[in-house]
Amino acid sequence: MRPHTHRATVYDLSREILANIFIHAARLDPKWTVLRPGKSEGPFILSAVCAEWRAVATATPELWAHLEFNFALPELEKISTPLKLELVRTWLQNANGRPLGLDLAYHTPYNAEERGIDLSVNALKEVLEEFAARISVLKLKCGSNGVLGFFGQVPTGYPLLQELVIQPSADFDVFTVAPNVPLPVFPRVTRLSVSRHYGRDNLLSSGPAFVKLFQRFELPALQKLSLGLSRDFKPSVVHEPLMQICRAYASSLTGLSLAFECPTTVLADILQSTREQLVELRIVFTDEIIDALAEKTLCLPRSLASLWISVKLDACEEKRAGTSVALKSIEAIANVYGRSRDLDVFVLLKTFDDAKRYPIIGDCATFARKQGLNIGTDKHALKVPYLGGHHMAFELGFSSESRRGG
Numbered sequence: 001m002r003p004h005t006h007r008a009t010v011y012d013l014s015r016e017i018l019a020n021i022f023i024h025a026a027r028l029d030p031k032w033t034v035l036r037p038g039k040s041e042g043p044f045i046l047s048a049v050c051a052e053w054r055a056v057a058t059a060t061p062e063l064w065a066h067l068e069f070n071f072a073l074p075e076l077e078k079i080s081t082p083l084k085l086e087l088v089r090t091w092l093q094n095a096n097g098r099p100l101g102l103d104l105a106y107h108t109p110y111n112a113e114e115r116g117i118d119l120s121v122n123a124l125k126e127v128l129e130e131f132a133a134r135i136s137v138l139k140l141k142c143g144s145n146g147v148l149g150f151f152g153q154v155p156t157g158y159p160l161l162q163e164l165v166i167q168p169s170a171d172f173d174v175f176t177v178a179p180n181v182p183l184p185v186f187p188r189v190t191r192l193s194v195s196r197h198y199g200r201d202n203l204l205s206s207g208p209a210f211v212k213l214f215q216r217f218e219l220p221a222l223q224k225l226s227l228g229l230s231r232d233f234k235p236s237v238v239h240e241p242l243m244q245i246c247r248a249y250a251s252s253l254t255g256l257s258l259a260f261e262c263p264t265t266v267l268a269d270i271l272q273s274t275r276e277q278l279v280e281l282r283i284v285f286t287d288e289i290i291d292a293l294a295e296k297t298l299c300l301p302r303s304l305a306s307l308w309i310s311v312k313l314d315a316c317e318e319k320r321a322g323t324s325v326a327l328k329s330i331e332a333i334a335n336v337y338g339r340s341r342d343l344d345v346f347v348l349l350k351t352f353d354d355a356k357r358y359p360i361i362g363d364c365a366t367f368a369r370k371q372g373l374n375i376g377t378d379k380h381a382l383k384v385p386y387l388g389g390h391h392m393a394f395e396l397g398f399s400s401e402s403r404r405g406g
Contacts, residue, residue, distance in 0.1 A: 018053070019060045022046055026063055033066040033103070035091060036073075043094070061096040070105040070141075071123045085126055092131055099136035099160050102127070106142055125150045132156050139165040163191040167228075185218040192219060193226040193257075214245050224255035226282075246270040257282035259310070264292045268299075276301050282308035290332045306344045309333055313351040313361065324360045330368050330375075339372035346374040 013021075022043075026032045032042045043064055046057040057063055070076075071084055092100060106124050124140065133156040140151075164186065225246070243266055246256070250273035258267075261284050271278070278301045283289065292298035300307070311333075313326040330347055337345045347368055349361060361377065368375040 015056050015059075018056045022057060022060055023062050033068045033101075035067055035069040035087060043091070058094050061094065061098045064091055064094040064096075065098040066101040067091055068103040072105060072107045081123055085123060088127055089130070092127075095134075097134065100131060100134045101137035102131070102135055103139040104141070122150070129154050129156075132158050132161075134160060136160045137163045139163075141167040158186055158189075160188065161186055162188050164189050165193040185220070188221055189219050190221050190223045191226075192222055192224070194228060214248070219249065222249050222252060224257075224280075225249060225253055226255075226257035226259070228259045243269050247273050250274045251277070253278055255280040255282075257308075258284070260284060261286050262289070264288050264298055268292075271299070271301055274301050274303075276303045278304055280304070280306040280308070283310070285309050285311045285329050285333070287332070290329075290336060294332075294336045300343075304343060306346065307337070308346045308348060310348045310350050313349050313364070324363065327360065327364050327367065330364055330371075330373070334368070334371035334373060337373065344374065346376065349375065349377040351377065 026043070029042075034041060035044075043057050046063070047054040067088065069084075069088060071081070076084065104124060104127065124142070128135075128138075128151070132154040135158060138158070138161060227245075246253075247270070250256075250270055253274055254277055256270070256274075256278060259282075264286075267283065267289065271281075281300070281304055289298065293300070311326050311329045326349065333345070333347060337343060347364075349364060351361075365375050
């Protein structure tokens with residue numbers, strides 16, 4: 001076939017066929033939803049080909065309904081905030097009324113003034129106030145105290161929002177507003193993740209911060225709750241507030257993820273409040289909890305179908321102990337739940353090290369599987385051939401697994 005004939009065939013495709021090809025390409029491209037000004041990616045690359053492709057792309061809302069954007073990328077400092085906002089607006093307006101999935105990040109650098117960074121516009125506020133009524137999935141990473149103070153006061157509310165993930169600043173106190181401001185209601189939110197793990201930087205400050213956060217929300221449809229861990233976590237501070245929060249929602253929860261060492265008394269109090277509706281529980285391993293489960297002084301709900309237990313594998317700790325602390329933990333779990341027919345038990349090895357350097361991971365995997373336990377590891381060890389990788393339970397929380405936010 002001659003080149004000009006081939007080209008004519010491509011350009012003779014109907015708009016409907018072309019749109020379907022674009023949608024298929026979007027599903028295959030892991031970076032499709034990521035907006036990077038100055039780089040031709042996602043639907044913008046289609047719009048840059050020719051007028052015909054631009055017309056088809058802008059008339060295909062499925063291509064624009066999901067967006068990931070970090071307003072604070074260092075390489076974007078020279079681009080003004082209003083211009084970034086214009087790009088975001090253009091993208092989302094092309095979604096033409098479809099429900100939106102947004103993953104947005106923002107923080108204020110400590111030396112923003114000397115670097116000439118424009119702080120006169122709150123980018124997150126601008127985007128959410130304009131599009132809140134259409135958002136179905138919202139993930140916010142915010143590294144600046146005060147930036148999210150507006151969140152619960154968006155005039156339209158969030159009538160379509162089903163999933164909310166918030167990673168606030170470490171010292172956040174941003175949800176405290178005047179007493180006469182009505183509580184925002186999120187009528188359709190079924191999944192909430194607060195301060196999910198983000199590498200080693202776990203962003204929640206204290207028990208009172210938990211309480212303030214939940215005092216600002218009403219979540220009548222909540223089913224799955226994931227609470228993260230703080231850099232400055234103080235068990236004595238957070239436990240009583242934690243019980244207050246979980247009690248308030250426990251009766252409707254089908255999934256609960258606690259990414260910190262929860263005392264047995266607190267966990268027991270929460271589980272007793274679930275009214276036999278809890279289907280999936282994710283907890284961090286402690287000797288106290290496993291002993292209580294073995295002695296049946298801590299009872300899991302009969303409705304529970306899946307139990308995830310996070311076990312830390314620390315290379316330095318392994319060397320100091322002279323024996324594998326992680327393996328001993330898995331042995332303790334196996335003594336209680338090995339070859340369990342009632343529960344799907346999943347052990348998650350959590351390591352910040354290159355797992356390939358530590359043969360003990362293979363030993364843990366072999367032992368766990370012989371005992372009928374599922375086992376996986378976090379993203380730092382995904383390439384280990386003998387151990388299946390898995391998203392960290394507490395990093396993923398109960399958010400939807402689709403990158404499109406569905």
